[in-house]
Amino acid sequence: MSSNAARATLAALYQARYGADAAVPETTSPLIETLLNHRSVRAYLPDPVSDDALSAIIAAAQSASSSSNLQAWSVVAVRDPARKARMAAWAGGQAHIEQAPLFLIWLADLDRLEQVATKVGDTHAALDYLEMFEVAVIDAALAAQNAVAAAESLGLGTVYIGALRNQPEAVAAELKLPPKVVAMFGLCVGTPDPAQPTSIKPRPPQRVVLHHEEYSRSAQAPGLDAYDAAMRAFYEAQHMKVRGTWSNHSAKRVRDAAALMGRDQLVDALKRMGFELK
Ligand SMILES: Cc1cc2nc3c(=O)[nH]c(=O)nc-3n(C[C@H](O)[C@H](O)[C@H](O)COP(=O)(O)O)c2cc1C
Structure with missing residues (x-):
């Protein structure tokens, strides 16, 4: 070029x-x-993602940094159509989970550290603190985003599925997760269907997210107004049925506990799953 x-x-x-x-x-x-x-892809061709490609994607994921190199994450690769269908149902009926040939489920995993501590005859009381849960969540997210970048560099498309947290215990039972392991999100992976192309979604101007030396709330207001205008144009161009602006849409998502669509119960579920979150 x-x-x-x-x-x-x-x-x-x-x-x-x-x-x-x-x-x-x-x-x-x-x-x-x-x-x-990058753009999220929600329509896939049936072509499988090869084991070779999966291996390269996971190597990229494992190349992410990890807090104290604790490696507090794992991932389950699901290709079985019936299992994907159950996942899709738990995620509120998202059809792209069934359509994607590969569904990766990213786990915050503190079980492995419990096993390691036990193996060397040590205690593992720190695993019961919120800090260690955050370590595992951050590790899982960094690994997953490396996987997304790797997949996209290979011409594959992806979309995260946070709705997997709607039913954390059902997902855990399905994947035979031990206590102290929880699915943070899924990731559909596959070849994008060229008949249903997706567009790059606008982002807020950098002055909304990038602060120099000190955080400024007031500096963000004009940028957010500009972003509302940009997203309104994007919704129209994409024929998306979003009512109001990005601000309206976002406010609706944080309005009340009901907006969390069951995930307001997450702390209780996590406690039942072996995370004490002290
Ligand atoms: C942690 C996480 C969870 C997400 N969960 C879902 C989901 O359940 N379903 C979905 O269609 N998209 C989901 N998304 C995709 C976002 O809607 C998407 O990334 C966002 O609208 C920005 O669009 P883009 O990725 O195309 O730039 C999720 C994204 C993230 C990071």
Whole structure:
């Protein structure tokens, strides 16, 4: 590609994220361009994801940093259609879970550390604290996002499935998870269906999320107004049935406990699953 064509491709990626007048940095890399090109995919071809590709994706996931190198995460690869169908039902009927040839379930896993401590004859009381649960959640999320970037670099599409937390105990029973292991989210993986292409979704201007030296709430307001306008245009262009602005949509998601669609019970479920969260 000529350098002019490469600049135009890069500019298109920035414009998709930040709008027509987006500033385009000189600094770039193939990885940054893969990341900028991200969009969630919810329609897949039936082509399987090979064991070889899965192995490369998991190597990328395992290459993520891990708090104190504790490796407090695991992942279950599900390909069985009947099992995917049960997962789809627990996630509120999300058909893309059944359609994706591969469904990865990312686990916060403190059982392995309990086993390790027991093996060397030590106690493991720290596992009962919220801090260790956070360590496991962060580890799982970092690994999963590396997997997403790797999959996308191979031309595969993905979408996270947080709705798997609607029924954490059903998922745990299905996957035979021991105590102190919980599914944080699923990830559909497959070849995107070219007949149902998806677009890059805008993000808020950088001034909304990037603070220099000190956090500023007031600096965010104009950027959020701009983001509401950008998302309104995106919803219309994509024929998405979203009422109101991004702010309206987001406010609805945090309105009350009912907005959590059952996940307001998560602490109780986690406690039953062996996480004391002290
Ligand atoms: C932890 C997590 C959970 C998610 N859960 C779901 C889900 O259950 N179903 C779904 O369709 N999308 C889900 N998503 C995808 C988000 O809706 C999507 O990432 C967001 O709208 C931004 O769009 P983009 O990924 O296309 O840029 C989830 C994303 C994350 C990070």
